Amino acid sequence: MLKRVLALTLLLALWLTFASAKVSSISGRLSENDIVWPNKLLRDIPIVDPPQRVAGYFKLNRTHDAHMFYFYFQARNNPTTAPVVLWMTGGPGCSSELAVFYENGPYKLNPDNTISETEFGWDVDHNVIFVDQPINTGFSYSKDPRDEVSDEETVAEDMLDFLSEFFEVHSDIVNNDFFVTGESYAGHYVPAVSYRLYRAVELEGFDLNFQGFAIGNGLTNAAIQFGAYADFAYANGILSESLRDSINFWYPLCRFGANLCDSTQWFLPCDIALDICQLTTFERVLNANPGINVYDITKKCDGPLCYDMTQLTDFMNRADVQAALGVDRKWQECSFDVYADFTSDWLRNFDxxxxxxxxxxxxxxxxxxxxxxxxxxxxxxxxxxxxxxxGSDQWSAVTAKNWSADASPGSNSEASGTVRSLGPLSFVRVFKAGHMVPMDQPRNALKLITSFTRNQSLTLDDLEQEGDQFQETTVMEDEDESGKYMGKDRGQYMHVIRSQAKKTGVAERGARSWGRKDFLRHRDASAAVVGAAM
Structure with a gap:
């Protein structure tokens, strides 16, 4: 009798395991598996009514054999209304698993190779998508060399292709606010992908509630950013004044080469200019500071990427881990083949x-x-x-104000950083954090991204109100017919635009030729009707 009970118990456990690991969503080109970790790997992860967490592959349309790997983590709180955040790790060629387990994902890899749920993962209040891209990054792969990626135009098209199919499957969140985010080389990815999505929404009828994007410690405009190395190093006491002046003397040569690369986009001048910029600026700072961690100047470099991530490499290549994720491939932190493919892309300007x-x-x-x-x-x-x-003219007068993740009225909490904000633009400095802000300051990182996606001020001062006043003033003062209204009523504006397109039968682009006066007149007339009705 006891043997029968044990056998039935075992069969029930196996059935539950395979039932929970079934493919949760499938389409012609996208497949997903619910992530079911072996019990021996779990430590303190809730198993009662957990949020949906899946791993999947997507077959790209333009390619011969490319399969893009991704995670989707449902928000722990209010997933039906929570914003959707896309995260892209930089490199180029570094995998999203670095972020999932070390930065802003739901998991933390413990010293004993168990995993715990993080307290400050961005999935606390967001539905988050992590993607291994470009192709051949992380678990993404293609066996056909014709599928290799070397420019942002392809990156952007691939992400549009993926998101189109993803939201077909996850139609329950397609109307939620959507944001593109990333760090490091994603300073290229994020603007390129965001602009492609923006154009698809505005001109091609792509159904996406695209609201904004965020870049963390990114490389966006290399021609300008290379010129800051010497000044930053000097300000932090790791470079002499004479060496700073010498580097700054040669910097215009780098700037000229970077601008030439951006304007021509030719392979040879881009490669030569990158070598010149590295040799005349960045490498001279490194030579003056042997062993420095370029991602955190307070630390020493440990390993090829300056952080020892061998534990994650071993973990991701375990058979039971790969089975839980539905993959069967050797994993590496960063692909140096992908890195090399983007050499001519480095100096391009994406601001x-x-x-x-x-x-x-x-x-x-x-x-x-x-x-x-x-x-x-x-x-x-x-x-x-x-x-x-x-807002360029006003931006120069915007001063940096302290913000704190612990801020509350009347409190004297320690500053987490500074913020400058005007209209739709904000620049945030995070104290005591290196290149990977969510890893070094997870609580503060969650605070800043949550405030951003909710359009809330980081400071106790009402910066949002200041921004709205600025936008309204800009609109009312500028009566150029060819302009666009871009204040806090953007949602209403786009609703009006789309309504006009439907009524007149013209393309949305044609409807958008409406001037600012037309929109304001429509808005004021609508307000008058509502007022009269009340």
Missing amino acids: SVIPEMMEDGIRVMIYAGDLDLICNWMGNERWVNKLQWY
Whole structure:
């Protein structure tokens, strides 16, 4: 009798395991598996009514054999209304698993190779998508060399292709606010992908509630950012004044080469210019500081990527882990083949597409840990300061204000960093954090991304109100017929635009030729009707 009970118990356990590991969603090109970790790997992960957590593959349309790997983590709180956040790790060629287990994912890898649920993963209040991209990064792969990726145009098209299919399967969150995020080389990915999505929504009828994007310690405008290395190093006491001046003397040569690369996009001048920039600026700082960790100047470099991540490499290549994720491939932190493929892309400038999006109300947050050298906060703030957008004149007068993850009225909490904010743009400096802000300051990182996606001020001052006043003033003062309304009523504006398109039968682009006066007149007339009805 006891043997029968044990046998039935075992069969029931096996049935539950395989039932829970079934493919949860499938389409013609996208397949997903619920992630079911072996019990021996779990420590303190809730097993009662957990949020949906899946891993999957997507077959790209344009390719011969490319399969893009991704995670989808449902929000722990209010998933039906929580914003959707896409995360892309940089490199180029570094995998999303680095972020999932070390930064802003739901899992923490413990010293004994068990996993715990993180307290400050971005999935606490967001539905989060992590993608291994470009192809041949992480678990993404292609056996056909024709599928290799070397430019942002392809990156952007691939992400549009993936998201189109993803939201066909996950139609329950397609109307939720959507944000693109990433760090490091994602300073290229994020603007490129965001702009492609923006154009698809505005001109091609792509159904996506795209609201904004955020870049953490990114490389976005190399021609400007290379010029900050010497000043940042000197300000932090790791470079002499004479060496700083020498580096800055040669920097214009780097800037010329980077601008030439961006304007021509030719392989040879881009490669030569990158070598010149590295030799005349960045490498001279490194030579003056042997063994420095370029991602955190307070630490020493340990390993090829300056952090020892061999534990994660071993973990991701375990048979039981790969079975839980539905993969069967050797995993590596970063692909140096992908890295090499993007050599001619490094010096291209991707801040030029940002102003147009901001003019249509797309929100932008650039944040940076202040201990990072390679994509330091000074260089990032410099390119933000040089953006040519409708608030350029006022931006220079915006002062940095302290923010705190613990801020509350009347409190004297320690500052987590500083923030400058105006209209749709904010620049956030994060104290005591290096290149990977969510790893070094997880609580503060969750605070800043949650405030951003909810369009809330990071400070106790009402910056949001200041931004709205600025936007309204800009609209009312500028009566250019060809302009676009880009204040806090962007949602209403786009609703009006789409309504006009349906009524007149013209394309949405044609409806958007409406001037600012037309929109304001429509808005004021609608307000008058509502007022009369009340």
